[in-house]
Amino acid sequence: ATIPGFLSRGLSIEQGELLLKKSVKLAVEARNSFWDALKVTPDHRYNRALVAASIGSYGAYLADGSEYSGCYGPRVDVDKLKDFHRRRLQVLVEAGPDLLAFETIPNKLEAQACVELLEEQNVQIPSWICFSSVDGENAPSGEGFKECLEAVSVLQLTSKAIIVYPNSGEIWDGKAKRWLPAKCFDDENFECFATIWRDSGAKLIGGCCRTTPSTVQAISKVLKGQSQ
Template sequence: MGHTLNLHHDTFQEPERSETITELLKQAGGCVVTDGGFATQLERHGADINDPLWSALCLITMPHLIRTVHKEYLQAGASVISTASYQATIQGFQSRGLSTKEAEDLLQTSVRIAQEERDSFWKEYQNKVRAGTAHAGLYQRALAAASVGSYGAYLADGSEYSGDYGPSMTVDKLKDFHRRRLMVLADAGPDLIALETIPCKLETQALVELLAEENLRVPAWISFNSKDGTNVVSGDSLSDCVALADKCTQVRAVGINCTPPRFILDLIQAVRK
């Protein structure tokens, strides 16, 4: 899942490891390449992920394919790889009969797999540089981002592309849904947390409040999706969502994903205002 990101908070006190994003952008001349569609690559390798867990199903059934996809994106030049946890939730794993501990272990496994593949690839590349069989500067040491999808992604009913969670949904309910997953992923030690495909202002508020309440010492980015080039998919103003994110010191960047390319330039300009 590729992203267009805009860096924020240069003047704020930075949480631990927040310099990783800033330094990566600096080393890359202001532009880095993230990995692409994770589920698409898994399916190309024969994975059947027609399941509410989507690509996270492979954490249970085919973790070796997750390793393969990470390696392929690293070889292709990705400077940020995302864990296979976008649709991985404690509630979702429990619905398949797993215990809370088993669910939390799988979340941490998603981070560990990404880190191990990143470290293995980087070590192999450095050895090739020393041996004179690869050019120095061809690759950067990639960051491992713990991917966190929206509540709608867990529902697997398309609401991640509408933001329609019903009239009874509240900020507190969304915080209760996300809290433990965020804490478990952060404890696994990723370089950053990627809050992805956030479709509405309500969930944006829940996530930024949660990051602050739990004082997570891992920098985050938050990316939104849009279908009109002005608002997020719920119809809420993108600018309002960005303003919420901009008040949170843990959020180091905001971005756009899962959005028609023709809208990207206007959305970037709106974010920068």
Template sequence: MVGKSAGGGGVEDAAAAMRRWVEAGGGRLVMDGGLATELEANGADLNDPLWSAKCLLSSPHLIRKVHLDYLEAGANIIITASYQATIQGFESKGFSKEQSEELLSKSVKIAREARDMFLKEQLDRSMQHPILVAASIGSYGAYLADGSEYSGDYGEAGTLEFLKDFHRRRLEVLAEAGPDLIAFETIPNKLEAQAYVELLEECNINIPAWFSFNSKDGIHIVSGDSLIECATISNGCSKVGAVGINCTPPRFIHGLILSIRKVTDKPILIYPNSGERYDADKKEWVESTGVSDGDFVSYVNEWCKDGAVLIGGCCRTTPNTIKAISRSLNQRHCVSHLPVA
């Protein structure tokens, strides 16, 4: 690995915080699975520009239920329903700026409530620690709700300053709501990663962030930008605690981890989708290329060997996927601690 970032004097570097959590979890942490997927499975209609964030308005209890289902399936990390929640998106529905900010905070509040409820019910808390809440920030393309989070093509609007202005207040509000982590998810291009780095610095966010990119060819991120360059940008920011890939077919993950590992020794996170393709025009997933939960889990050992330490699922994965991942990681963990004869 090259280009390790220097730790900031006094304040714990985000990667160090992440490593501490990973160690507390026994060397691996289980992430949750698809949130929108599971909200739909519970009856929510997400055909709306706000997508999963629509439930912040109509059915917060469902969001809490899905968080709880993932915790019960063995997740150490739950990701809030703010992926497609933006001040601009709420305002275009007629909410005031204050109400919109309140809705963003609410996503973190719901996840924290789910965590508290789960911990209260747990008899043996040592089994599944730590439990962390990650505040999701989806890309500008996700807000556009036209599939451009899978192309990274923002046309004329795609300037660094525009993207920073778009995300600034949202980031501040989510950070103020008290999550353990900030999850920059499904980052489709290099410019947006750069915008996030600058915002983390300028807003002086001291909650560890993760940067997660998506790919549709197993080499580049979806815009065609170089994953190595994007991982290098992430590596250079002391506020980024982990780097990885989400919402990408499982078959591509192995090669992508190896690329990331070339330029960083920050913890690597992996939460692929089920391998199905999203049809942005029809706003639905095409089932033909997906893998079963069993197939998904058969990759987990390989991803661990490649160096991933945080593993979960993205769209079209479910609590069953997470249960299987958790079981597989625990077995691995037990085996690696057996005394050598």
């Protein structure tokens, strides 16, 4: 969700900001309620969940498929992307999440904008930046991951956790604005790849667009089984 997106639907800036804050507060309340209920069973094996406020890419707001191509055009520069993300970042920080998740970033330019904003706003909440990929080696823009990571090197992320959470494998048709069926992924595939990602060094593993609770459950089950 974005403030410009809310404005396009007829909401005011104030209403849009309240909805962003409410999204975090509802998640925190649900987490706290679940955690409080567990106090009656002290031998449970759950870890306390963390709430991450999602900050999607500029292309996700455009909804024209550029989220999956990384091609924003010659008029989009770092300053424009920072202007787009700035107020949403401020509002979500004020809402008090445990984490900030910059998600489906398709190019180096937007990663640079996100990093600069975190520094300029002096954000102290732990944050991650996840790149989307077309082949496991390159961002949708065609830039290699090594090149993209240069944009975040000032945060010394090389010693930080690696996060992997792909979508369902379906393909977004930006013109028709619909998902095309997946040909390669289902919950069984996620179970198989989850162990590969973990063995390759990933510390946080999950699912993104179009995955379901059953997908996450399948990932959790196989990883817990492997660790026992």
